[in-house]
Amino acid sequence: MTAQSAGNSFGACCETLKDAMQGEDFEPLIAVDDEGVLYMSVGLLGLDGHDDEANTIDYPVFFCPFCGTKLQTAEDIDAKAGGTN
Numbered sequence: 001m002t003a004q005s006a007g008n009s010f011g012a013c014c015e016t017l018k019d020a021m022q023g024e025d026f027e028p029l030i031a032v033d034d035e036g037v038l039y040m041s042v043g044l045l046g047l048d049g050h051d052d053e054a055n056t057i058d059y060p061v062f063f064c065p066f067c068g069t070k071l072q073t074a075e076d077i078d079a080k081a082g083g084t085n
């Protein structure tokens with residue numbers, strides 16, 4: 001019951017980001033996690049010597065990749081991901 005409009009603030013800057021977060025036929029590459037932090041999934045090849053294995057890491061998005069609007073700061077992410085317990 002901690003969902004406090006999490007994610008609703010992202011995607012307001014431009015339609016492109018909004019669309020990117022709402023992939024219905026595919027898994028969105030940009031998504032908001034349970035803490036309300038916006039993440040981008042980045043596929044990497046060749047980690048740990050497995051050249052043929054794709055690894056996906058989630059990387060926090062600070063600026064909208066489409067229009068450049070500042071979406072969140074490292075402090076925001078720390079506060080959300082670190083929790084306040």
Ligand SMILES: [Zn+2]
Pocket residue numbers: 013014015017064065066067068069
């Ligand atoms: Zn944008």
